[in-house]
Amino acid sequence: MADKNGFFDLSKTALTRRTALKGLAAGAGLAVAPGFVRYSQAQSSAPIKIGFQSHRTGIGAAYGRWYEKTTAAAVKAINAAGGINGRQVEVIIEDDGTDPGRGAEVVGKFATQHKTDIVFGTLFSHVVIGSAPAAGENKMPYFVVSEGHHVASTKLNRYVFQPGITDVKSQIQSMAPWIAANAGKKVTQIFPDFAFGYDHRDYLPPALKAQGAEVIAQIAIPPTESSFTKYFPQIPPETEVIYHVMVGPAVLTFVKELGEFYGSNRPQLFGFIDSLEATDINSPGLEFLDGSHFWEGSPRYAQADDSEAQKAYRAAVGIDDNGAAVGDPKDVSTAAHMFGCWETLYVVKKAMEDAGYKGPEDRAKLVEATEALTAFAEGPEHPQGAKTFNGKIHQCFGIQNISKVEGGKLKVVHKTKIEDGLYEAEGDYTKQAL
């Protein structure tokens, strides 16, 4: 090409060692940065990039898979309606292996390699807590769908939000009035001897006491335990309600052995569906749960009074009336939690639109716009129900469902009010510097 005065005329360029090194370094940098071509696009037309920190492998894989499905459905709906601020949304997924160390690396990767606008979607508490410092250091808005109390405890940092799912402290507090009024006043708790169990151990007794009921025994079961019969004699005979939140593969054995211990004459049972997410309620061994009650964030089974928004949400995500994947009845979803991905993305959309978000330079504005949100109305964007949002603690509050196992299905018998789950703020993120 003849271009004697222009860019392509290299005839008089002296190639110094410094120039060569710079070139090599730049070339190497570009080669290891996938998608670098996209970075040079005009921001106005480039998609909003959401980094999805997914539990594709490890203990959270069942949740991760359904979180991905729900996220894909929500992004499809958002894009079909014009995207966010007129820009399409693109989701970039990285597997964190449900490991806090890798989780922090993944957040760093989103911030510095993929250069996403936000990071989103983490469930397991230890991964959230392990990743939060990386989010804060990179000034990367980090929207989790974890249900842990760690965000609302204000012990993380200003960049971490949980606007799409209530936290476990609020959930437990909401359950107490119904348990005291309908199940019984003397409650024995059985919980796994790690953090998830400790939330229930610590928050249930005061919540029940406020309702005139009491926890008469707390039985912590080590995480390594595979047989539970030896713990059951510790249950006081005057127990009216067994409150159980066992999780993991051993839960089937737990229920089976509890059934063998009590036979047909058992106290009331109340549990959190976390124990049986992605597990068929009609699995062999779970017959003993018939007639018992569970907390559900969003109902697994379609209900007679489902709103149009709930029906549309279920259809979009691809779950049938039994909460399993359409076309594969054995692929049971994590319905009680995964709605949080859908709702969180719509909160992000709202906050980005409020902030006039254009790109990563507006992340601080996005944080402030999210903190300024106060309520989300029930509807297509929030099919689980209406919510309030406390910008000081970065946590939403909403309704909870109490469902009864009847004829092999979970039927919602009570919906709590938002006010049931409110508590005093433990701090204020907005006082932290951005």
Place this chain on the structure above:
Amino acid sequence: MSEASPAKAYALHLGVIALLFVLSFVLPDYYHGLLARIMVLAVFAMGYNMLFGYVGLLSLGHAMFFGAGLYGAGLAVIQLGWSVPLAFLGGIACGAVLALVIGLLALRTTGVAFMIVTMMFAQVFYLLILYFATWTGGDQGQVVPQPARVLNFGTTSLDLTNPTVRYMSALALFSLVLLVTLAIVRSRYGRVLVAIRENEERTKMLGYDTFSNKLIAVVVSGTICAASGAAYALLFGYVGSSFASVQYSILPLLWVLLGGAATTLGPLIGTVFMYYVIDVTSGYTSAYLLIVGVALILLVLFFPKGILGTARQRWLGWLP
């Protein structure tokens, strides 16, 4: 194995340190951050290598020493409000004391029994973290607050959350441990350790107190691992029980085997290799651990003594 002149050996190691220094200025942001993390974990691997590579003691419990440093430093900041340097030294001290106690007990055994005993002690350590969840944060772990992760020197302060400061801090620790390790393995004491590995009975007959020498090696190894753990807590801001789980006892073993046991630079090579294989392959498939497994099998087939170990055997006999 032919012996390298001290100048040649030190030149190689200083060259590696210089390379890592230069990389700080040319690496893209993500790999810059990743390499900082790798250098800290390579220190963990170097500590492991001290015992496994040079003394021939295969421990399956070194996560407890890393964890002792991690929690010693992290909790000193979170619960006691200590400054970064004090907390770092506190973490190292925790690891050193733990290593002394564990060494005194575990060195009564050898071989498979040593593996089992160290694994059991590490399991006890792990369960204690869960048991004392009120202070440790249990399986969820705790964040080391960002404002506390600052090094103050009079009127100046260095923010450890700054990527450059973090990289240079990791490099400083890595360099110090690398040079100390090199000095140890080239010293008279280092040769005694290798003699114990090769034939403990003969070493005893030559008049060496092998128990004391092994105990010192356990303490040095544990202390280095604790330094890595303490640095991890302070540089990356999180302490959690997963870092004291059995997985983190296996990982340094893999890093050292990959890079080359009883080579001073092998732990770095192994850690870099493993990290990059996982990082790259996990972007393509969720079955990335399968690829890692295949890579490990290929390495065992073609580099049975690890990358640098095989290189030393075949081409570079002078490698320390």
